[in-house]
Amino acid sequence: MQAPTSQAPEFVAELWLRRGVELLAAGVVLAEVGILLSGIVARAVFNRPIIWSDELASILFLWLAMLGCALAVQRGSHMRLTFFVFMVGPRAQRWAETLAVGATLAFLGLALHPSYEYLQDQAFVETPALGWSGTVRALAIPFGFVIAFASCLLRLVHHDWRDLAGIIAIMGAVAAGCYLAAPSLTAMGQSALLVFFIGLLGAAVMSGVPIAFAFSLATAAYLLTCTSTPLAVVVGRMDEGMSTLILLAVPMFVLLGQLVHGTGLARVMVEFLAALLGHVRAGMSYVLLGAMLLVSGISGSKTADMAAVAPVLFPEMRKRGMKDGELVSLLAASGAMSETIPPSIVLIAIASVTGISIAALFTAGILPAIVLAVVLGFVARWRAGREEGASVVKRAPFSVVRKTFMVALPALLLPFVIRSAVVEGVATATEVSTIGIAYAVVAGLLIYRGGLRWKAVLPMLVQTASLSGAILFIVGAASAMGWALTQSGFSHDLAVKMAAVPGGAVGFMLISIVAFIVLGSVLEGIPAIVLFGPLLFPIAHQLGIHEVHYAMVVILAMGLGLFAPPFGLCYYAACIIGQVPAEAGMKRIWLYLGVLLIGLIAIAFIPWISIGFL
Structure with missing residues (x-):
């Protein structure tokens, strides 16, 4: 990280606070990897399991989530909907940036004392294996909130005072309105939910407030206005949502994705596919689809997948005559196509909130993605025939194909090792990600020497903590919001209405x-799953829909929204990674998304595609 050019006290304080959090978060990531790997070795090799390893990993996991959340606040990398913000002028964009920081600060200020109360409550808890007080673990929440709060204050120093005054006035008016209208809103019953979870939440999200903090503010405002529930309960629900041990796989797979890109594993896989298929019509499009299928099984992150594939393939695809709009459309469609490829982070999240077997989800996720890849392959071949200037490429000699295959073989084995280890019960999703990390490090140092540089390790660890913190905090915020909706009776009423939908299971x-x-395009994938998964999956079960089949359908539908312009966040990520203007793919992408929708409907009404191999 480079030091700011100014030496003003606020710049220096911000720099040192950020560096301190980065080092601490990186250390926790390394400790988690070490603890999990030690536990696997002790059990599998020496047959002497470490009884406290999972407990210590769970304690550090909450610290990682909260440090990562604070780090994401410092970097401004919490998930946001920026479509509407970018439609306005620079002045309004600066105002929206100030609002994003101010709204984050407002929730953190509300949560500081409740998090301290929650810490005191946890003092009576003792961990069974280590015998530690629950405060050791729960301290992570107020600590993270304090760091994030201080970071927001330091960030606001750089904003225009007029924007600050406007934001304070608006938030003060909203708070005063809630206070004065409390009796009326309470008397409205469930209708008040529209005010907080449609009106207030919708306005915050569309204004560019980070989604996790928009959820948190809407939940806090509803509970403070219409109920007597203390906010310490909200903090507890957030802790519960973030602390499901299966979610520990999230930072591990994020780190694995960083390593796959940094060690060159993704590059050699793509080079082998290019040598094998590059000469056929639409061959490089097939390579892109195949590479996304392979890489998705390793990193679990759509952004990491696209970042690993696009820089390697796009220059050659441009040489062969493909237009920028076609490139980014195919890249975005392939990202939506591969949402169910294990070990997708969304699969892990859906398993954590619904209780579905993660081994079953990992088994079921492969064939639906292959079906959609085949559908996209037909479209890519048709489009390749219409592209002007497409060049003819000679078939690579067998010696080149063989050489690239031998070089790529260690990398090609990794996704199959990950999937088979989980499906066969050799390791849990969390453990197998750690095995994958060790595999990638060994491959980077011994096989693909020069791919992994030590100076890149710290940025990888910091990026892992930041991205993981953003993901896990949004899960916690969505869990708290889902709890509030359940307590209001909304969940029960929704279940009754959805069960009575005309057409039964088909409807x-x-x-x-x-x-x-819609939810995928507006809320992003994980919060949509965490919010509505516990509500809708029981209804699907009542209607006779297999829960694994339903999981595949909703994940792919969510992926369509996630990559669909103008709202889909990942569409813009694809444009940034491919260095293509967003408007270049706006017209071309709809054909790809349309055939994906047709494929999704086929998957929805042919359950065997999802559950045939269970």
Whole structure:
């Protein structure tokens, strides 16, 4: 990290605070990897399991989540909907940036004392294996909130005082309005939910407030205005949502994705596929689709997948005559196509909130993605025939194909090792990610020498903590919001209405597809799953829909929304990674998304595609 050019006290304080959090978060990531790997070796090699390893990993996991959340606040990397913000002028964009920081600060200020109360409550808890007080673990929450609060204050120093005054006035007016209207809103019953979770939440999200903090503010405002529930309960629900041990796989797979890109594993896989298929019509499009299928099984992150594939393939695809709009459209569609490839982070999240077997989800996720890849392959071949200037490429000699295969073989084995280890029960999703990390490090140092540089390790660890913190905090915020909706009676009423949808299971499935396309485009994938998974999956079960089949359908529908312009966040990520203007793919992408929708409907009404191999 480079030091700011100014030496003003606020710049220096911000620099040192950020560096301190980065080093601490990186150390926790390394400790988690070491503890999990030691536990695997002790159990599998020496047959002497370490009884306290999972407990210590769980304690550090909450610290990692909160440090990562604070780090994401410092970097401004919490998930946001910026479509509407970018439609306005620079002045309004600066105002929206100030609002994003101010709203984050407002929730953190509300949560500081409740987090301290929650810490005191946890003092009576003792961990069974280590015998430690619960405060050791729970201290992570107020600590993270304090660091994030201080970081927001330091960031606001750089904003225009007029924007600050406007933001304070608006938030003060909202708070005063809630206070004065409290009796009326309470008397409205469930109708008040529209004010907080449609009106306030919608306005915050569209204004560019980070989604996790928009959820948190809407939940806090509802509980403070319409109930007597203390906010310490909200903090507890956030802790519960973030602390599911299966979610420990999230930072591990994020780090694995960083290593796959940094060690060159992704590059050699792509080079082998290019040598094998590059000469056929639409061959490089097939390579891109195949590479996304392979890489998705390693990193679990769509952004990491695209970042590993696009820089390697796009220059050659441009040489062969493909237009920028076609490139980014195919890249975005392939990202939506591969949402169910294990070990997708969304699969892990859906397993954590619904209780579905993660081994079953990992088994079921492969064939639906292959079906959609085949559908996209037909479209890519048709489009390749219409592209002007497409060049003819000679078939690579067998010696080149063989050489690239031998070089890529260690990398090609990694996704199969990951999937088979989980499906066969050799290791849990969390453990197998750690095995994958060790595999990638060994491959980077011994096989693909020069790919992994030590100076890149700290940025990888910091990026892992930041991205993981943003993901895990949004899970916690969505869990708290889902709890508030349940307590209001909304969940029960929704279940009754959804179960009575005309058409039974068919009508419910169609409505679910539409709903998750919309939710995926507006809320991003994980919060949509955490919020609505516990509500809708029991209804699907009542209607006779297999829960694994339903999971595949809603994940793919969510992926369509996530990559669909103008709202889909990942579409813009694809444009940034491919260095293509967003408007270049706006017209071309709809054909790809349209055939993906047709493929999704086929998957929805042919359950065997999802559950045939269970």
